[in-house]
Amino acid sequence: MSTNQPPARSTAPLKLLSLSHACVDIYQGAVAALVPFFLSERAYTYAAASGIVLAASLLSSVAQPLFGALTDRRAMPWLLPVSALTAGVGVALSGIGGSYALTWAVIAVSGVGVAAYHPESARIARIASRGSHTAMGLFSLGGNIGFATAPLMVSAVVATGGLRASPLLVVPALAGTALCVAALRSVGLPAPAASTSGAGCRPAGKDDWLAFLMMSGAVVCRSIVFVGLSAFLSLYARQRTGGGESAGTAALFVLYLGGAIGTVAGGRLATRYGRTAVVRWSYALTVPAVAGVVLVPGPLLYLFTALTSAGLYVPFSLHVTLGQDYLPRHVGTAGGVTLGLTVSVGGLAGPLIGAAADATSLQTALTPLIAFPALGWLLLRTLHEPEMPENVPATAPGPQESTASVSRS
Structure with missing residues (x-):
């Protein structure tokens, strides 16, 4: 029997995930966009500013495979809203106070939030798209748009109110958190509660x-x-x-x-x-x-x-x-x-x-x-x-449900 779903049901989760992806990846581009303001308002050297950018990029690059390995062992859909909020809060706090160590630390926390979001969101997008590379393109597009939008957002907020206005930068994260919860409900995964065993979700x-x-x-x-x-x-x-x-x-x-x-x-x-x-x-x-x-x-x-x-x-x-x-x-x-x-x-x-x-x-x-x-x-x-793969699930299997029971065939 065919497992094709109505278009509204099959595309809604991916659209929500794509929008949440845009909200999260804003914070990948925001760190570099903040550098000129750190230089002008806090008189950071180029080396000091580069250290902040590296805090975000290096921690994110190292942490993402680690989060990926964790989600291979156990699905953790709750990571999506938590990581979206974490990514935004870290950047939003970066303009408060003049301590370089504190700024470095909150930017690093933001990088970890970005890292936690991507592996699990890609796994869930794969479930929602049934492995379609065309549908995954929509998910990736959201991230690209978010990255490109970051300089405009930072300029609009910080150029007007200075670094002390940085808490306003948390707004996309709040939107992204809500979008993640909606996406998880739409695809049939519980947002805050228990997660399924990663082993049960692995296709042959x-x-x-x-x-x-x-x-x-x-x-x-x-x-x-x-x-x-x-x-x-x-x-x-x-x-x-x-x-x-x-x-x-x-x-x-x-x-x-x-x-x-x-x-x-x-x-x-x-x-x-x-x-x-x-x-x-x-x-x-x-x-x-x-x-x-x-x-x-x-x-x-x-x-x-x-x-x-x-x-x-x-x-x-x-x-x-x-x-x-x-x-x-x-x-x-x-x-x-x-x-x-x-x-x-x-x-x-x-x-x-x-x-x-x-x-x-x-x-x-x-x-x-x-x-x-x-x-x-x-x-x-x-x-x-x-x-x-022949058994990418059209909807997420329950805790006791094997992937084979939702095979595409």
Whole structure:
């Protein structure tokens, strides 16, 4: 008997999860957006400000696989609302008081909140989508929109009221907490109460760790390119186009807007051509696109920025579903690595690019970014399309209900 659900029932949980994802990932982008205000109001050095950014990114990158491993052993849907609130409260408290140690600590707490959210939310999104990479694209889109919105939110609040207005930044977290509770109820999971055993929710299948590690290496390459461009594209666009601050802002807007479009396009292209083929093409096309950004002067920089953004974001949600299908017995770990560790590790390249720019020039420092999509393509070229699991549940099984009882067949 078919297990297809009515559209309203099948899409509502994913829409709610996507919106909650946007609310949580605002706080990934908010930390970097707060740096100029720490510099101006508290006279932090660049090193001190970088330490705060690293507190969020490093703790988040290390903690996400740990949370993923925990959710593999035992489902913890209550983590979603708790982590959404934690991510926002940490950032909201960062403007209170002048203590560097306190600021570092609350930003680190926010990073842990972000880390706790992603593996479990990806697992639940997989349940709600029945493993569909197109539907998972909607979930990933929410995070991309949240990240891109963060600078606008921080500017609107802190530029007006100063760092003392930072408690207002908790508003998206409150909305995200409510959305998480609604999503859990919609998908059929209890928000605050008992969770099911992770073992009972694992689909049959064999983990392909080699394929997963090869893909994860490619995601690291992608992350290095994205972080490098995000950090320095605004300044570089001013240099290459001869424009002012608006030229740099426009370049960043193109980079983020292309991400939103690319995430949606990735799922649709994969439906037609297959996930691994689309991911490989994306990495291959990103090589000349990044070369254009770095080497071609003038207004064409914006065209190449758009192409680079599409190349970086088309495979974004496909990484998640491929990782989960390569590790069907460790879905939480797969989500923690693909959404967390490999993405955050790329942030370590930022200080190296900055140091190289100080020693030479910004163009020279950005030139190595051209090689990373090519390296990612080499890692991906031998990957196979994993078989879709046959028993991803349409709704979450109860505490005593095996996954087989809700098989798609």
